[in-house]
Amino acid sequence: MIHPPLPTNEDERLSALRRYQILDTPAEEAYDDLVTIASGICGTPMALVSLIDVERQWFKARAGLDAAQTPREVSFCGHVVARGRTMVVPDAMQDPRFHDNPLVTGDPSIRFYAGAPLVDSGGHAIGTLCVIDTVPRDLEPFQQRALESLSRQVMALMELRAAHRELQHHLSEREWYERQLDQHQQQLQARNAELTLESLTDALTGLPNRRAFAARMEQALAHAHAGGAPMALAIIDIDHFKQINDLHGHPAGDDTLVKVARALAAQFTAPSVVARFGGEEFAVVLPGVTAEAAQVQCDHAREAVEWFPDGLPVTVSIGLTAVQSGDTVSALYTRADRGLYEAKRTGRNRVVAA
Structure with missing residues (x-):
């Protein structure tokens, strides 16, 4: 097994992750919806929003998996964060990085993995949106594009949540604060409406699914x-x-x-x-x-x-x-x-x- 390497900007990356104050927060329906859509489009039984901390990967949202976190040293997502770009592993048993990984040889018996990085506005990869299967397979090009699009939606949701929190913390004048909050809420609702439409639309043909x-x-x-x-x-x-x-x-x-x-x-x-x-x-x-x-x-x-x-x-x-x-x-x-x-x-x- 090959452990995921540390990114060259690891300290900056961790600071960027901390800014969102998202680690160990309760589950939220908006994130759960995104992993459900990713799982549906890619046809996999498991999907995760995974955030890479110092020594662990913690799951903000998960479908088809009970664990809330796993060690970073055995994570597939750690490799994606180090690369800073999408990684697809068609068969983990045939990949020298993962063939003896405990997540492959034991529960949850990963054979297929595809992860798109969550990249903030500063270019820091702080986690992934990933899909997982217990049998070897691959992604169609339109499925990979959809996974990458959804990873950007996860990041946009995190940015909106952070902006909302900062407004609550810093703004003192009620009228201006309420106007700004309403604007961000409308943006969030518009994004959720777009995601709802995507969940009802075939990504390749544009027809209803x-x-x-x-x-x-x-x-x-x-x-x-x-x-x-x-x-x-x-x-x-x-x-x-x-x-x-x-x-x-x-x-x-x-x-x-x-x-x-x-x-x-x-x-x-x-x-x-x-x-x-x-x-x-x-x-x-x-x-x-x-x-x-x-x-x-x-x-x-x-x-x-x-x-x-x-x-x-x-x-x-x-x-x-x-x-x-x-x-x-x-x-x-x-x-x-x-x-x-x-x-x-x-x-x-x-x-x-x-």
Whole structure:
């Protein structure tokens, strides 16, 4: 095991950390939300906001891990702080720095690690936002970018908290103090609103993600049942997507996902909602649209993808279903999936209604 080296500016770095007065403070929902978002975007069971003290790493927020701190000498995050830039360890058992680390050989059995540094305005890396898994893996480029963006949001939150505390300590004139405090609170609320939007948006395509789509489906189905209005659901899958990744690489795969997302978004306009459902799969809810009209729209969308002018040639298969009396969201998904399976089985690049 290789212990994390000390940064050359260690004394200044520790002073910068102390300025935030954050060590050993209680958990806060705003930080917990950030690790939840990081874990969700990167698809890992564990995520942490880790601050590197003299001899320990202490966790301001944690998801999937019980420990509140661990020794600095065995920390992965200590290496990130020393480097001052993002570090990704696909398989800790194959890395000479970590293969015999007690956090690898024992609980929590780390195999994959990715950490983005928390860097203050003076350039001091005081900790990390990191994600952890118990199996070897890697990050997609968009996931690493998202992790780095969220690390900057953690730092912005700490800066706002510090500014809030300094205002409370130093300002004596109540009217001016309240005006400044309100301004900082608005900034914090705006940042939290941005983070909430990010948690409902697929980072690669910009479409709503599965979580956002589930909420829209519930609303649309309740409205359809209450008013007897028609509604349809389509599940869309890119044909032979694995071959695109295998033959052309993951960047080409990412470009294909973005291309399909753009084509679908152009075809299914409001009040319909298009979402990236996961992997190479998309979903569309079509409120107020009959089965026949949904079939026509889906055929147009399929053709739009096939004849999209940019990128690699690609087609999609679509499973479609319309709402029936007493339907649940689960029943709609099941029927649309059945249609998608039949579209794949019968040759792909087609729409099958179930």
